[in-house]
Amino acid sequence: MPGMNGFELGGYIGGIHPETSVLFVSGYAEDSSPVRKGLRTAGQAFLLKPFTRDALLGKVKEILDS
Numbered sequence: 001m002p003g004m005n006g007f008e009l010g011g012y013i014g015g016i017h018p019e020t021s022v023l024f025v026s027g028y029a030e031d032s033s034p035v036r037k038g039l040r041t042a043g044q045a046f047l048l049k050p051f052t053r054d055a056l057l058g059k060v061k062e063i064l065d066s
Contacts, residue, residue, distance in 0.1 A: 010044065021063045023047060 004012070010022040023045045047059050 007044075021045065021066075023059060023063060025049060025051075 006024060010024060013020055013022060024047070026046070026048045045059060045063050047056065
């Protein structure tokens with residue numbers, strides 16, 4: 001994504017379509033705790049790699065149910 005990162009893209013999409021849910025997925029960062037903390041503060045859904053198919057399905061269900 002030239003010109004923006006995933007968090008910026010999520011904010012842009014939310015500004016245009018606030019009804020749209022966004023699920024952020026991490027890279028394989030050694031310490032992604034600052035990212036997770038920032039996303040939790042912003043109320044955004046987050047999934048840390050590596051994850052299982054069941055974890056992904058569970059997170060998507062959680063988002064859709066909220």
